[in-house]
């Protein structure tokens with residue numbers, strides 16, 4: 001019998017969240033961003049839920065191959081483009097579209113021998129200062145690409161640093177539009193946060209939105225808004241079971257470093273989940289957790305293989321009546337409990353000082369993952 005921890009990927013929720021993106025930007029085509037193994041969910045496990053997207057966007061050529069292997073014949077975009085010249089051969093063979101963000105990538109294209117000209121997305125660094133040509137150097141790069149027989153259509157793209165926050169998109173979109181407005185080709189500017197928060201902004205007109213985190217049911221702008229506000233459903237549930245129960249008296253401490261001290265009689269449950277499963281060690285007393293679908297809190301430090309949870313709300317509430325509480329009881333770390341109660345991954349992430357993205361991506365190898373409804 002393996003340890004009881006396991007993750008479930010919810011196909012219907014992926015489908016639902018994709019529908020929410022379409023509602024928000026009805027005129028745009030949607031890239032389902034599936035980099036980082038579909039934000040930790042597994043490309044093969046999200047494919048069914050996301051196959052209604054117009055294309056898949058990712059970083060790794062191996063992941064692109066996996067999507068082709070699943071039978072996807074539509075567009076696939078490499079968001080960082082190629083890393084070395086021979087990657088272009090795979091692009092030709094698999095029909096991959098790729099971002100072009102630097103002169104080295106144009107040099108490689110110019111030297112590439114191909115029967116099929118490539119579709120490329122020329123990336124502008126409009127202020128985030130990660131990848132892309134600055135507005136000043138952008139038009140020259142566009143002209144260089146346009147002159148290559150290896151290049152078919154050129155689309156234009158940029159990426160926002162603050163679509164989820166108060167700074168917003170103003171400082172970037174105006175520079176982008178000023179430089180690209182008379183260029184032909186499709187445009188791709190919005191990520192999840194821009195698609196949800198700035199879709200009414202006419203300057204953001206986009207042929208392709210690049211939707212990542214929203215598909216996975218996490219609010220890009222948590223805690224200002226949450227998944228419920230955006231009507232998103234959790235796509236990953238991490239759950240386990242209780243392995244033990246301890247009855248504490250005032251003054252008793254819990255776990256490594258004795259970080260938690262009971263101030264009176266307290267019953268705690270020991271759950272089979274620790275930081276080696278990808279549950280963040282930075283979570284401390286107070287982090288929300290569900291036991292039998294009832295919300296309670298972590299107490300004490302997260303160990304490698306175990307966490308300790310306060311069972312008081314279950315004992316106090318009538319909900320515990322008729323439900324077995326003890327060895328084997330269901331514990332939900334994030335996602336949806338059997339009784340339907342949801343614990344958003346964003347709340348757990350916040351308790352650890354991080355974002356839902358990181359928790360889902362960091363799900364450990366040792367946790368078995370299954371596709372579910």
Ligand SMILES: *Cc1c(COP(=O)(O)O)cnc(C)c1O
Nearest residue numbers: 033079159191192210211212213
């Ligand atoms: C990851 C990524 C996205 C998706 O971002 P979300 O915040 O998850 O929607 C969009 N565009 C680019 C270039 C990316 O790298």
